[in-house]
Amino acid sequence: MSKLRLAITMSLDGYVAGADQSEPNPLGVGGMELHQWFFPLKAFREMHGESDGETDASSPVVEERRANIGATIMGRNMFGPVRGPWPDDSWRGWWGEDPPYHHPVFVLTHHARQPLEMKGGTTFHFVSDGIESALGQARDAARGRDIWLAGGASVVNQYLTAGFVNEIDISIAPVILSSGARLFEGLERGALKLEQVRAIDAPGVTHIKYNVR
Amino acid sequence: MSKLRLAITMSLDGYVAGADQSEPNPLGVGGMELHQWFFPLKAFREMHGESDGETDASSPVVEERRANIGATIMGRNMFGPVRGPWPDDSWRGWWGEDPPYHHPVFVLTHHARQPLEMKGGTTFHFVSDGIESALGQARDAARGRDIWLAGGASVVNQYLTAGFVNEIDISIAPVILSSGARLFEGLERGALKLEQVRAIDAPGVTHIKYNVR
Numbered sequence: 001m002s003k004l005r006l007a008i009t010m011s012l013d014g015y016v017a018g019a020d021q022s023e024p025n026p027l028g029v030g031g032m033e034l035h036q037w038f039f040p041l042k043a044f045r046e047m048h049g050e051s052d053g054e055t056d057a058s059s060p061v062v063e064e065r066r067a068n069i070g071a072t073i074m075g076r077n078m079f080g081p082v083r084g085p086w087p088d089d090s091w092r093g094w095w096g097e098d099p100p101y102h103h104p105v106f107v108l109t110h111h112a113r114q115p116l117e118m119k120g121g122t123t124f125h126f127v128s129d130g131i132e133s134a135l136g137q138a139r140d141a142a143r144g145r146d147i148w149l150a151g152g153a154s155v156v157n158q159y160l161t162a163g164f165v166n167e168i169d170i171s172i173a174p175v176i177l178s179s180g181a182r183l184f185e186g187l188e189r190g191a192l193k194l195e196q197v198r199a200i201d202a203p204g205v206t207h208i209k210y211n212v213r
Numbered sequence: 214m215s216k217l218r219l220a221i222t223m224s225l226d227g228y229v230a231g232a233d234q235s236e237p238n239p240l241g242v243g244g245m246e247l248h249q250w251f252f253p254l255k256a257f258r259e260m261h262g263e264s265d266g267e268t269d270a271s272s273p274v275v276e277e278r279r280a281n282i283g284a285t286i287m288g289r290n291m292f293g294p295v296r297g298p299w300p301d302d303s304w305r306g307w308w309g310e311d312p313p314y315h316h317p318v319f320v321l322t323h324h325a326r327q328p329l330e331m332k333g334g335t336t337f338h339f340v341s342d343g344i345e346s347a348l349g350q351a352r353d354a355a356r357g358r359d360i361w362l363a364g365g366a367s368v369v370n371q372y373l374t375a376g377f378v379n380e381i382d383i384s385i386a387p388v389i390l391s392s393g394a395r396l397f398e399g400l401e402r403g404a405l406k407l408e409q410v411r412a413i414d415a416p417g418v419t420h421i422k423y424n425v426r
Contacts, residue, residue: 012383012407012423013397014227030402170225172385174407174423178400184226187391189243194225194387199419201412208419210225210387 002142003166004073004135006149006156007065009034009205010170014184015177016153023081026094028180034173037205038062047100057202058171065169070142072101073134075155076109079124085111092116093124104141106134108155131158153181161187168194169209215355216379217286217348219362219369220278222247222418223383227397228390229366236294239307241393247386250418251275260313270415271384278382283355285314286347288368289322292337298324305329306337317354319347321368344371366394374400381407382422 010016011034018028027034038044042053043062076082080091093099093116102121113126125141127134138147149159159165170183193213200207223229224247231241240247251257255266256275289295293304306312306329315334326339338354340347351360362372372378383396406426413420 013400018402172421174409176397176400176402176405176407178397178402178404184389184391187226187389189231189389189391191391192389194389196387196414196417196419199412199414201409201414204409206409206412206419206421208385 002070002139002144003146004149004159004164005065005069005146005167005169006159006165007169008149008151008156008171008183009038009173010183011173011175011177013176013178014182015180016151016156016183017181018177019179021077021081021181026081030175030177031180033175034177037171037173037202057200058205058207061169061171061200061202061207065148068145069103069148070145071103071138072105072148072150073138073155073159074105074107074150075152076107077154078150078152079107079109086113089113089116092118098122104138106138106141108134131155131162131164135159135164153183153185156183157186160184160192163191165212167209167211169207172206172208174204215283215352215357216359217362217372217377218278218282218359218380218382219372219378220382221362221364221369221384221396222251222386223396224386224388224390226389226391227395228393229364229369229396230394231390232392234290234294234394239294243388243390244393246388247390250384250386250416270413271418271420274382274384274413274415274420278361281358282316282361283358284316284351285318285361285363286351286368286372287318287320287363288365289320290367291363291365292320292322299326302326302329305331311335317351319351319354321347344368344375344377348372348377366396366398369396370399373397373405376404378425380422380424382420385419385421387417 008016018031021028040054042055045053082091098119099122104123106125106127109126112128116124194210197209221229231244234241253267258266295304311332312335317336319338319340322339325341329337407423410422
C-alpha cells in the first residue's frame with residue numbers, strides 16, 4: 001500500500017510559512033529563512049537547472065524524501081497567490097514551465113479548473129471535492145509508489161486530523177517566525193501517535209522522522 | 214561570564230506543559246508524556262534516590278545540562294499549584310524535602326515569601342521584583358557558574374523576549390499536546406538569532422542545542 005508522506009520544513013516555533021503570503025513573497029514574511037539549509041545544496045541547485053552546489057548531511061535526507069514518490073498533494077496557496085475563483089488560466093505555478101515534480105500534482109481548491117500539463121512530466125490536477133478525493137486520485141496516479149504531502153499548513157493539518165498521514169519527516173529550522181501558517185494547529189490531543197524513527201544533525205537544520213501509528 | 218541556559222522538553226507542536234495544571238496534575242493534561250524519554254534513565258532514577266535505571270543517548274545530554282550549573286530560575290507555577298498570595302508556608306515544592314537541585318533556586322512570583330531552606334543544599338528564594346532582579350541574584354549565587362532556566366513557558370518567554378538567554382537546549386518529544394503552555398509565544402519575529410550547535414537522536418526524543426547570538 002502506498003504511503004502518504006509529509007515532508008516539510010518548520011520553524012522552531014511551529015510555522016511552515018510566514019504571515020502575509022503574496023506573489024512577491026510566496027512563503028510569507030520571513031518564510032525564506034526556513035529553507036536556508038536547502039538552497040546551497042546540489043540537490044536544490046539541480047532542481048533549478050544548475051550543476052553546482054554543496055553536499056552535506058541534509059543531502060541523503062532530501063534524496064530519501066524524493067525516493068519512491070509517484071504523486072504530490074498540495075494546497076492551493078502553495079500552488080500560487082490567486083485567491084477565490086480562477087480569473088483565467090494564466091497562473092501556472094511558482095516553478096516555471098518545467099516544475100521540479102515530474103509526476104502528477106493534485107492541488108486542493110474550492111474552484112474547479114482544467115488540468116494543466118507542464119514540461120518534464122508534471123501535470124497539475126485541481127481537486128475541488130475534498131481531501132479524500134485528492135488522496136484517492138493521487139494513489140491511483142502514483143501506481144503503488146508513495147505520495148508526498150507537500151503543504152501548506154492548512155491542507156496538512158486537514159490530512160493529519162483525518163488520520164491519513166503515514167509518515168512525518170520534519171526539518172526544524174533555527175528560526176522564530178512568531179506568526180504565519182502553523183503546523184499541527186487544530187489537532188486534538190493524542191490524535192497522532194508518533195514513533196520517532198531517526199533524527200539527523202545537519203548544518204543549520206535538524207531532520208526528524210516519525211512513523212504515525 | 215556565567216551563562217543563562219534554557220533546557221526544557223517541548224512537544225512537537227510547541228508546548229512545555231499541558232492545559233489545566235493542578236496539584237494532582239502538575240504538568241497539565243498529557244504533560245507527563247513529554248518526559249517519557251527521561252523517566253527510565255539512571256540519571257532520573259538517581260535524582261529520586263533509586264540506584265537502577267537505563268543509560269542511552271539521552272544520558273550524556275542530561276549530564277551536560279547539569280554540568281557547571283550554580284543556580285536555577287523557575288516560575289511560580291513550576292514550583293507549585295498555589296496561585297495568588299501564599300496562604301501560609303506549607304507548600305514546599307513538588308520534590309519533597311531533598312529537591313534534586315542542590316543549589317539556590319530563584320522562584321519568580323508576584324507575592325513575597327521568606328526563603329525556604331531544604332535538605333541537600335537547595336534553598337528556594339522567592340523573587341517578586343522581576344526577571345532582571347532574579348537573574349542578578351542567581352548570578353551572584355552561582356559564583357561564576359551558569360544558571361539553569363528551567364520553566365515554565367511564561368517565565369521562559371519573558372527571558373527570551375528580554376534577550377537574556379544565552380543557550381537553548383530543547384528536547385523535542387514525539388507528542389502532540391494541542392493546548393497548554395506554549396514556548397516561544399509572544400516573541401517578535403527575528404527576536405532570537407539562533408545557531409544550531411548539535412542535534413542528538415535518542416530513544417523517543419531529539420535534543421537540539423542552539424547558541425543565541
